[in-house]
Amino acid sequence: MNQIFQIIVSGSIQGIIYALIAFGYNLTFSTSKTINFSLGNVMMLGGVIGFSLYVDIHSGNLLGHSYLFPIIGVLVAGMIAGTAIHKFAIEPSLKLKSEFTWVLATLAVGIIIKNAVEQIWSTGDFRFPSPLGDVPFRIFGTGIYPQEILLVVVATIIVFGVESFKKYTIYGKAIQAVSEDKETASLMGIPQHQVVRISFILSATIATIAGLLVAPLTFVSASMGSSLGIKAYAVSIIGGLESGKGLVVGGLILGISEFFTARYISSGYKELPGFIILILVILIKPNGLFGKTMIKKV
Amino acid sequence: MNNKVFKSFKYLIYFLPLLLPIFVHNEYYVHGILGRIIIYTILVASLDIVTGYIGDISIGHAGLFAVGAYTMAVFNSTAIANAGGSIHLFYEWPFLASLVMAVIITAIFGFILGFPSLRSSGPYLAVTTIAYGIIIYTIINEQENLTNGTKGIQMTPLKIGSLSLDGNNYLWVIYPCLLLVMYIKNNLAQSFWGRAFEAIKFSSIAAESCGISKSYFKISAFVLSAGIAGLAGGLFTHLDNYIAPNTFSLDFSILALMALIFGGVRSALGNIIGMTLVVILPDLFTWFKDYRLMVFGILLLLVLFFLPNGIAGLVRETFEKLFPKKINTKYDLLKLKNIGEQISLFDSQKASSVTPLKLESLEMRFGGLVAVNQLELVVKPGTIHGLMGPNGSGKSTTINLITGLYKPTNGKVIIFDQLANEVAPNKRAGLGIARTFQNLQLFSDLTVLENVLVGLHTHYKSSLFSILLGLPNVQNEELHHQAECLKWLEFVGLSHLALEKAKNLAYGQARRLEIARALAMRPKLLLLDEPAAGLTTTEIEEFNSIILKVKEHGISVLLIEHHMDMIMKISDEITVLDFGKKIAGGIPSVVQKNTLVIQAYLGSEGEGA
Amino acid sequence: MLEVKNLVVAYGGIVAVRGVSLIVNPGELVAIIGANGSGKTSLLRCISGLITPRSGEVYINQTLANEIPSHKRVSMGLAHCPEARKIFAQQSVLDNLILGAFVRTKKEKMSKIHETVEEIFTIFPKLKERQLQQAGTLSGGEQQMLAIGRALMLKPQTLILDEPSMGLAPVIIDEMFNVIENIKKTKTTSILLVEQLAYRALKVADRAYVLEQGLVRLEGNAKELLINPEVKAAYLGVNAH
Incomplete structure (x- = not known):
């Protein structure tokens, strides 16, 4: 019983990590109708930059300065990455109006980021000590790391913060207007290109923050973003892009199924159920569990 | 030699x-x-x-x-x-x-x-x-x-x-x-x-x-x-x-995709060039071996945005510029013309006395909205039937019901005496109907001739196996069909543009191409969805003569049109819709004077009338 | 206020507008009438910058606007209420209205904008009842009112209305034209009205242009056009006599 509880808690935390990055996918999808395949590597960039500003890579000891440094570093990196991805991959792709230019363009950006980090920084794996320490709490016999609690809290703040920004401010409403109907939005005087760019900056910044938060729970490495990025993408699709509810449900499905499979079947198979569920969901509901069906007009 | x-x-x-x-x-x-x-x-x-x-x-x-x-x-x-x-x-x-x-x-x-x-x-x-x-x-x-x-x-x-x-x-x-x-x-x-x-x-x-x-x-x-x-x-x-x-x-999947895009899609040459580059580039430039993926990434971005057709596309375009005569040796139009002399169009479409289309108390609801309400309509054999009505009156819904994109919530669609409510759209071609589209739906990267060939799709008999192996009977069939399509293009006056890409056509030409494609299906009932929208007066005149020629061959036409001039001139009978309901029907001269029709179109009777 | 000179609009292979010139003077209500496919909507989309013309000029307040992107034309006092309403279906009625005043929020306080919202509510009391409802749940007529209200939120100098009667029941159409007449009476906004329902439009307009196949076939005083048999001919395909 206790074990199942532990699996559910750990799985949910994993699911929230996925959901947080998936939230980044949704933000840019709603305004640009593209998926930014480099987002996983942007998250990795957050982990690596946070690490470099906090830990000495050679000794593994702390550099000794405040945690504020990595936080600021990660925010700046996110904004730069978001602007660059929009400028060099998304904007030219949208101009071409091709069905899949953006897929390859963002994949290419992801490859460039990863390769650059490998060459400039390191190809190794490093441990990132949590600023909150590594002693787990015990709640009803279930262990939770303080870093995990921090992650859940920050993720909740980010999601609610962005959602209320969209709901209650005029700029947020403008973002929603652009995602619903670009042309009419521009008839309201809303500069749609700027809105798209802002969504990419926001999305990349969320990803780098996620990288900083996730790093102490895993290892820091140039490849830490690849599979996380793909799984978060899967989560946003299971839930249905543009659906907030879907993110959480999708994240929990994937996270918990992973932990159950790892515990009761084999850790090698832990990713399998999630991806099988994904394919089944798409077969039954082509736009995800909570996605809106698009009506094509002739 | x-x-x-x-x-x-x-x-x-x-x-x-x-x-x-x-x-x-x-x-x-x-x-x-x-x-x-x-x-x-x-x-x-x-x-x-x-x-x-x-x-x-x-x-x-x-x-x-x-x-x-x-x-x-x-x-x-x-x-x-x-x-x-x-x-x-x-x-x-x-x-x-x-x-x-x-x-x-x-x-x-x-x-x-x-x-x-x-x-x-x-x-x-x-x-x-x-x-x-x-x-x-x-x-x-x-x-x-x-x-x-x-x-x-x-x-x-x-x-x-x-x-x-x-x-x-x-x-x-x-x-x-x-x-x-x-x-x-x-x-x-x-x-x-x-x-x-x-x-x-x-x-x-x-x-x-x-x-x-x-x-x-x-x-x-x-x-x-x-x-x-x-x-x-x-x-x-x-x-x-x-x-x-x-x-x-996963990286290997991405690499294969990159090679495909590098080289250029739909080209054997492109496939080879793309993969060759991916495999040998790092070998040629050993200095960037460690940065291999980064260089690929940058190259990919450049190719995507500056060579949207890949390297094979660049090669093709250069070749076409250097040897403009060599383009399109794929189709030998003279030969096709010769073969075409033995083909007569409209042969398999002899007029019959069966009623082409009957709509019986047809109804379509979307949620609370009734888009088509108790509609009765009969297209008589060999006639042109006009269907008109203001914007939002249910014309498009009606044509979607006839072609099977929607299933009616009530009533019957009967095509050549067969109840067609449940027949899938792609099976309706087999019942003898063909259509054109209000917003052009051409296959823009295919040539004009190839667009018409798609219309002949259901008349091909070659098996996939013989196609893959390129057996001679496949080639004969293909030539014969190409010749027929060229004749259809002649019929609508487009044969001189047969090898042009469809996307390069002027609007009026594109409209005629849609008709040619529909005719190539050898239908007995032709559905024309607002064919005159955006055409000039002379283009409409030409269009009318094409439609009348089609009618002469015994093919029935259902003409959905907003353009009064056209519909009044060539229809044998007219049905007028407003708010999904039939508000008038009959011969043009009668419908024209119907007060309900004038009101629906002009907003009131009009002091001048 | 608004002037268009020799405008040619083409997209794909279609030349939708083949050289149209027109002018809307301050406080005037000008109607453009014509059958489906005559180029009315393309003309409007070009005026508000959603498409670029092949040739010709668009002037907003005497400024050549050809190179100005659509969202900046809004700041010049041009509000466009598009064909088929195009309300933001997933946002509330109130949010739709506030978005209509998006460019005003940069210079004015929110309280000012809420004042305008109240003004709109006095014109369309139904919208007030439903202000917190999702706009997509409104009926067709209410959506049209919302679309007009949203355009008015800008306090525009020029208001473009594209087929406000489309798909509406006759009673609602009456209501809609009453509203248009009332806006006209304020004399602060000039209106460019595109309509299929020719006679309805001519009754409220000062001047009108009859468009046919992308060309101006007739123009002049609206009351005179109302009794001109050629207008009817353009629509019903009957020979003028």
Whole structure:
């Protein structure tokens, strides 16, 4: 019983990590109708930059300065990455109006980021000590790391913060207007290109923050973003892009199924159920569990 | 004569690489590099069928490649080569039998992969292909008693009698396979199958209206593509006589996709150039080996934005600029004209006395909205029936009900005495109806002639097998049909533009092309959905004469039109809709004076009238 | 206020507008009438910058606007209420209205904008009842009111209305034209009205242009056009006599 509880808690935390990055996918999808395949590597960039500003890579000891440094570093990196991805991959792709230019363009950006980090920084794996320490709490016999609690809290703040920004401010409403109907939005005087760019900056910044938060729970490495990025993408699709509810449900499905499979079947198979569920969901509901069906007009 | 010599010379060149193993003994370049290029190019060709022709992006082809490779390994590997591993059962089948097995089993995997593509697209479909690749990758890593897990499978080097087919000599096995695949792919692309693929890509609704079943052709494309990927995989196993799971990761799927886009889709040359670059670039420029992926990434961005048709596209465009006369040797119009003299149009469409179309108390509701309400309409044989009404009066819904895009919530659609409520859109072509579209739905990258050929789709009889092998009867049928299509183009006055891409046509010409495509289906009832929208007065005059000519041949026409001038002039009978209801009907001169009609159109009776 | 000179609009192979010139003076209500496919909507989309013309000029307040992107034309006092309403279906009625005043929020306080919202509510009392409802759940007529209200939120100098009667029941159409007449009476906004329902439009307009196949076939005083048999001919295909 206790074990199942532990699996559910750990799985949910994993699911929230996925959901947080998936939230980044949704933000840019709603305004640009593209998926930014480099987002996983942007998250990795957050982990690596946070690490470099906090830990000495050679000794593994702390550099000794405040945690504020990595936080600021990660925010700046996110904004730069978001602007660059929009400028060099998304904007030219949208101009071409091709069905899949953006897929390859963002994949290419992801490859460039990863390769650059490998060459400039390191190809190794490093441990990132949590600023909150590594002693787990015990709640009803279930262990939770303080870093995990921090992650859940920050993720909740980010999601609610962005959602209320969209709901209650005029700029947020403008973002929603652009995602619903670009042309009419521009008839309201809303500069749609700027809105798209802002969504990419926001999305990349969320990803780098996620990288900083996730790093102490895993290892820091140039490849830490690849599979996380793909799984978060899967989560946003299971839930249905543009659906907030879907993110959480999708994240929990994937996270918990992973932990159950790892515990009761084999850790090698832990990713399998999630991806099988994904394919089944798409077969039954082509736009995800909570996605809106698009009506094509002739 | 000269031409013939030139041609046979060209074919000889194709086979030249087979001499390499005899004269070159460098293992690294022939076996290592060239061998890899050949096998990977087969994989890119398979990806091209799905991504280039059908337009569905696949980021999971490494998975299919793996299925082929492991099928070969499981059936062909020997106990001696794998002593001490986790596999206990060795089939030790011969190479060829295992290769056939690899193709078949991978094709089955492709069949499954195809289903999500029927209803999903874009980011939703891309992720299912990724998931599919990852699932396969996980299974080959973990199913140790089948795949030996991460330790991989060792193969026994190939041999026929005393002739070794290992090392450089393996080229004798794989190079003919590459030629075969390119030949098959080319035959497929030139046939009505290839056109059906592209038709679905540009407009699946128009394709279905031409009698093309989207599900059948999409799934078939995935099966064919997977079969070829399985072939590539099966051949790969013996390249190094060893396979292990890490070759088949997501990165490899991405690499194949990159090669396809680098080279340019829908081109054998592009497939080869793309993969060659991916394989040899890092070898040529050793200084960037560590930065290999970064350079690829940047190159990919540049190609995407500056060469949207890939490197093959650039080559083609340069060639066309240098030798403008050589373009489009694909169709010999003079020859087609000669063949066409024995073809008479409208032959199979003799007028009948059966009522072409009857709508009985037809009703369509969307939620609370009644878009079509108790509609009664009869198109009499051999007449032009006009259907008119202001914007939002239910005209489009009515045509969608007749063509099967919507199923009526009540009432009956009867086409040539058959109740058609439940008949799928692509099956309605078989009932004898053809349509045009209000917003043009042409296959824009195909030529004008090819657009009309898509209309003839259901009249092709060649089997897929004979198409792939390029048998002579396929060519005869194709020529005959091309000749017929050229005549249809003549009928609408477009034959001089037969080889032009459809997207380059002026608007009025595009409208006429849609009619030609619809006529090529040899229908008995023609549905024209606002054909005059956006046309000038003279263009409308020309259009009217075409429609009247069609009527002369006994074909009935349902003309949905907003343009009063046109509908009044050529209709035999008119039905007027407003708010989904029939508000008037009868001969034009009567309808014209109907006060309800005037009110619906002008907002009031008008003091001047 | 608004002037268009020799405008030619083409997209794809279609030349939708073949050289149209027109002018809307301050405080005037000008109607453009014509059958489906005569180029009315293309003309409007070009005026508000959603498409670029092949040739010709668009002037907003005497400024050549050809190169100005659509969202900046809004700041010049041009509000466009598009064909088929195009309300933001997933946002509330109130949010739709506030978005209409998006460019005003940069210079004015929110309280000012809420004042305008109240003004709109007095014109369309139904919107007030439903202000918190999702706009997509409104009926067709209410959506049209919302679309007009949203355009008015800008306090525009020039208001473009594209087929406000489309798909509406006759009673609602009456209501809609009453509203248009009332806006006209304020004399602060000039209106460019595109309509299929020719006679309805001519009754409220000062001047009108009859468009046919992308060309101006007739123009002049609206009351005179109302009794001109050629207008009817353009619509019903009957010969003028």
